[in-house]
């Protein structure tokens with residue numbers, strides 16, 4: 001079977017860029033991306049490509065080429081489901097904030113809603129593809145809903161986890177390390193559905209990079225990949241603290257171990273802590289699933305990755321407080337960066353949010369500059385923690401549009417995101433306008449420490465002395 005029309009439910013950080021690339025690479029396939037959020041769809045349709053709801057280098061070009069040709073963004077979910085022969089589910093699956101599994105399990109209510117919508121609208125056979133990160137065996141729940149609430153049409157369910165990293169999403173989609181497709185390998189219909197999706201990716205991905213597995217392996221591989229990546233960051237971050245107590249330098253240690261081909265040199269950068277929508281959520285999922293099967297030791301092992309990450313964020317904040325003579329009350333502290341990594345406007349689980357919250361609890365005045373994150377987003381991230389009321393959050397924290405203004409009159413500058421532009425700032429000018437002793441806390445090890453020290457700054461970097 002050849003896919004002619006694709007529908008993607010969810011126009012977020014995953015659905016938007018992924019569908020834009022599929023449409024660009026497959027001019028013979030008509031792609032419709034739907035979302036219940038009208039404002040988001042409006043932004044995807046904006047003439048001015050600077051207003052796309054997702055910031056990703058290179059995304060604007062891809063959208064410009066495909067939009068209006070074979071790529072469409074709209075809010076007509078039902079219509080798009082009816083037309084399509086393949087439906088991707090790319091809706092959000094945040095960690096539950098209530099009830100059983102609160103704080104650990106994934107909240108699948110949006111997934112279930114999608115499955116019910118698909119079942120109700122479908123008038124012909126469909127291939128349903130799970131794109132969102134989901135706990136293992138979600139495909140079974142989707143199948144159950146589709147088969148029991150549908151109109152008698154047939155469904156094949158595939159798992160096709162996304163491995164793109166934000167900030168490099170377009171590169172990752174264009175030239176992936178691998179594409180993973182899980183399906184029902186035991187029936188001819190299952191194999192046919194998998195082949196249909198292989199053919200879509202086959203438009204631009206070499207066949208040997210397209211892996212097919214059973215559905216459960218595919219689902220678990222996604223959680224495992226993210227757990228391994230996060231574990232590397234927590235491992236290096238744990239050692240960064242040991243480096244600070246000895247005279248070892250974490251960057252030298254990273255370089256030394258990274259040359260071992262069994263370890264590899266990527267993902268060994270010590271930082272203020274990992275963030276993003278996936279790592280924490282996926283590990284919590286893994287922990288929850290392991291516990292639910294009674295595998296306590298397995299659950300405890302992976303949970304430690306999160307604990308070290310929380311420790312790293314807290315340690316960074318505590319270090320700022322200690323260096324400012326154990327009190328930050330009323331003191332201005334400038335944050336450079338709010339996004340969870342550079343080259344994205346996404347702030348989900350960003351370390352900056354937790355460090356800010358810690359400092360605000362101590363009555364600090366935090367001023368934030370981020371090249372891509374909007375002020376409302378910063379406040380909404382802070383409000384979400386529920387540590388204090390909205391009025392106090394707005395009183396204590398301010399967003400600035402200019403980095404030099406953000407740093408003016410500050411006791412300390414903290415780098416929370418590794419945006420390239422921070423390196424090239426006029427640090428002499430920043431120094432001249434700060435209170436003395438002027439301190440810099442580089443949570444990403446991006447600045448030239450010696451240069452800053454020569455100017456007169458006191459500098460703290462993670463994992464070095």
Ligand code: UDX
Nearest residue numbers: 224228253254255256257258259260261262263264265
């Ligand atoms: C190790 C280091 O590899 C080496 O660099 C260091 O100098 C000494 O310690 P060694 O213990 O000789 O070397 O063997 P290695 O190949 O690392 O295996 C260690 C253990 O891990 C073995 O029991 C091996 O069976 C096991 N292992 C290794 C696995 O169970 N799975 C793997 O994927 C790899």
Ligand code: UDX
Nearest residue numbers: 162163164165166267268269271274275276278340341
């Ligand atoms: C991750 C996975 O990489 C991707 O494959 C999956 O599809 C989604 O989750 P993403 O969260 O977008 O992607 O970004 P990633 O580059 O993995 O970074 C995650 C966090 O780890 C960031 O906060 C980043 O700053 C941090 N990190 C990463 C480090 O602190 N040190 C490193 O060496 C690498």
Ligand code: ADP
Nearest residue numbers: 010011012013014015035036037091092110113
């Ligand atoms: P991700 O990083 O997984 O892409 P996002 O939150 O960026 O997550 O995007 C998910 C999108 O899915 C949101 O824009 C949300 O409005 C949309 N969405 C959630 N449920 C539905 C639904 N039932 N129908 C259509 N869109 C939905």
